[in-house]
Amino acid sequence: MILALLRRDLAQFFPFAGGGAALPVVFFVAVAMLYPFAVGPDANVLARTGGGVVWIAALLAAILPLEKLVARDIALGFFDQLRLRGLAEETMMAVRLIAHWLSFGPVLVAATFPAAALLNIEGETFRLLVLGLLAGTPGLAAIGLIIAALTASLRAGAALSGLLLIPLALPILIFGAGALARQDQSSLGFVTALSLALVAIAPFAAGAAVRAAREN
Amino acid sequence: MQAPASPVLEARDLACQRGDRLLFRRLSFALGPGAACHVTGANGAGKTTLLRALAGLTTPFAGEVVRSGTLGLLDEGSGLDPELPLARALAFWFTVDNAPDPAAIMARLRLAPLAEVPVRYLSTGQKKRAALARLIGQQAAIWLLDEPLSGLDTASQAIVSALVRAHCAGGGIALIASHQPLDVPGMGSFAIEDFAPAPEPADADGGEAAP
Numbered sequence: 211m212i213l214a215l216l217r218r219d220l221a222q223f224f225p226f227a228g229g230g231a232a233l234p235v236v237f238f239v240a241v242a243m244l245y246p247f248a249v250g251p252d253a254n255v256l257a258r259t260g261g262g263v264v265w266i267a268a269l270l271a272a273i274l275p276l277e278k279l280v281a282r283d284i285a286l287g288f289f290d291q292l293r294l295r296g297l298a299e300e301t302m303m304a305v306r307l308i309a310h311w312l313s314f315g316p317v318l319v320a321a322t323f324p325a326a327a328l329l330n331i332e333g334e335t336f337r338l339l340v341l342g343l344l345a346g347t348p349g350l351a352a353i354g355l356i357i358a359a360l361t362a363s364l365r366a367g368a369a370l371s372g373l374l375l376i377p378l379a380l381p382i383l384i385f386g387a388g389a390l391a392r393q394d395q396s397s398l399g400f401v402t403a404l405s406l407a408l409v410a411i412a413p414f415a416a417g418a419a420v421r422a423a424r425e426n
Numbered sequence: 427m428q429a430p431a432s433p434v435l436e437a438r439d440l441a442c443q444r445g446d447r448l449l450f451r452r453l454s455f456a457l458g459p460g461a462a463c464h465v466t467g468a469n470g471a472g473k474t475t476l477l478r479a480l481a482g483l484t485t486p487f488a489g490e491v492v493r494s495g496t497l498g499l500l501d502e503g504s505g506l507d508p509e510l511p512l513a514r515a516l517a518f519w520f521t522v523d524n525a526p527d528p529a530a531i532m533a534r535l536r537l538a539p540l541a542e543v544p545v546r547y548l549s550t551g552q553k554k555r556a557a558l559a560r561l562i563g564q565q566a567a568i569w570l571l572d573e574p575l576s577g578l579d580t581a582s583q584a585i586v587s588a589l590v591r592a593h594c595a596g597g598g599i600a601l602i603a604s605h606q607p608l609d610v611p612g613m614g615s616f617a618i619e620d621f622a623p624a625p626e627p628a629d630a631d632g633g634e635a636a637p
């Protein structure tokens with residue numbers, strides 16, 4: 211049942227599988243393309259600030275899929291039907307977390323290659339950027355899932371989730387982008403730790419939120 | 427997931443509320459193998475709330491639900507992905523439920539011609555039939571049906587009645603909340619209003635005043 215669910219969730223959220231799920235990646239690359247036009251073509255400025263811009267773009271791109279992530283399946287009765295078949299909400303949310311990350315994490319990392327070329331990011335900075343995104347995106351996915359589940363039963367949930375994600379994602383951003391400024395890999399360890407902790411909490415927090423959403 | 431030998435669905439002194447309002451209390455019944463029960467009640471009387479509490483999806487305000495046997499719920503939510511073609515949306519549940527002969531189930535509910543139509547283009551009645559197909563594939567011992575006839579044409583309503591009869595003849599339990607009558611012999615029934623709490627003192631003079 212879990213494999214079937216993972217396949218279904220991936221089909222729902224994977225970019226290019228329809229449903230406009232490619233939007234986060236397009237958004238991400240668009241920011242990288244527009245930034246040089248906004249600040250001017252100075253290669254040094256771009257190289258110094260570009261990494262931070264890529265991080266911000268990644269963070270904002272992670273907000274875009276949140277609206278559909280949980281609320282739609284609550285309305286569909288999808289989780290109810292799975293619950294009747296003995297599946298715990300925590301398991302459903304763990305599967306969804308994997309599907310959500312797979313749908314934007316790896317694609318975002320892949321999109322970093324053209325983005326880095328546009329922003330004149332290379333060498334050690336580029337390596338730290340890719341490593342940082344690999345370490346940080348699972349955490350962003352976990353925060354996104356928790357928020358999407360918590361706001362699923364609210365009317366203005368989508369708008370609220372964007373606001374809620376920003377403060378929660380700050381630590382990942384600070385340490386992830388901080389590694390670029392200091393050319394120091396050690397803070398990426400902290401990003402990884404944050405990500406792992408968030409990934410461990412997310413299925414339980416989101417599962418409880420899905421259960422609570424039934425009570426109203 | 428074959429039905430166990432003797433499914434049981436029992437409510438003991440059940441009370442449920444929606445928001446701050448108590449919908450019904452001291453509701454008790456017991457259904458054994460082969461039993462069908464028709465729950466009636468006005469809109470908002472608490473039929474859906476009762477079914478969701480019986481399904482274990484919500485916690486009742488008081489009382490308890492005793493249940494043995496797998497449980498299938500047919501309600502507003504079809505659980506079918508709106509943008510998938512019907513056959514693929516149903517295939518997910520057929521896979522999860524390990525349903526035997528999905529093609530026959532779809533033919534039974536006259537869904538075969540709709541197989542390639544995305545779920546969001548289906549009419550209310552067609553969606554209801556799709557949800558019924560999901561329910562049959564589940565082979566649950568206990569059926570909780572919330573308005574199974576709404577939106578269905580006469581021929582489809584007859585199919586639902588036949589499905590419920592067959593389900594109960596096979597030893598299953600069916601609890602049906604509906605405004606329309608079902609053609610199921612030996613079906614019990616109760617009105618959920620009979621368990622509504624006493625009216626507030628303020629409007630007690632009206633007796634059966636609407637809430």
